[in-house]
Amino acid sequence: MNTIPFLSPLLVAVSLIVAGAGAGDETTTCPGAPSMTVESACRNVSHTQAMYDACKGALAGVPNPMSDHDATVYALAAVRGAMASADATVVAANEQVTYNGSLSGEEKGAYEGCVEAYAAAEHTPWAPS
Numbered sequence: 001m002n003t004i005p006f007l008s009p010l011l012v013a014v015s016l017i018v019a020g021a022g023a024g025d026e027t028t029t030c031p032g033a034p035s036m037t038v039e040s041a042c043r044n045v046s047h048t049q050a051m052y053d054a055c056k057g058a059l060a061g062v063p064n065p066m067s068d069h070d071a072t073v074y075a076l077a078a079v080r081g082a083m084a085s086a087d088a089t090v091v092a093a094n095e096q097v098t099y100n101g102s103l104s105g106e107e108k109g110a111y112e113g114c115v116e117a118y119a120a121a122e123h124t125p126w127a128p129s
Ligand SMILES: *[C@@H]1O[C@H](CO)[C@@H](O)[C@H](O)[C@H]1NC(C)=O
Pocket: 019, 020, 023, 034, 040, 043, 044
């Protein structure tokens, strides 16, 4: 399953929100969020190369990555990436349950549990649309 790719952008988003708390004086969605490039944002929140790579991947769609952006932009991009990854995972899990006749009962239950958990996570009130 796709648990790590789903969670990584979410961790990046949470890290950026925490890193942004109390710093800077930008007037944007999150008051006080710092402004930085994708590069600095990912360096600041990543403690390993794998985290850094996941961060860069999660923010690959941000336009003008060499320019400073409010960290809120990165947080939202990362959350949207996580949501897209979760959607793809739910679709793949549903396909397995529906079409894969070779699944054991245990595997089927695991896929169904995954779909339920992801659906619940995607319907939290703070999730962007
Ligand atoms: C990010 O890192 C840079 C230097 O690498 C530092 O100047 C900046 O204050 C850091 N920003 C945050 C929000 O931690």
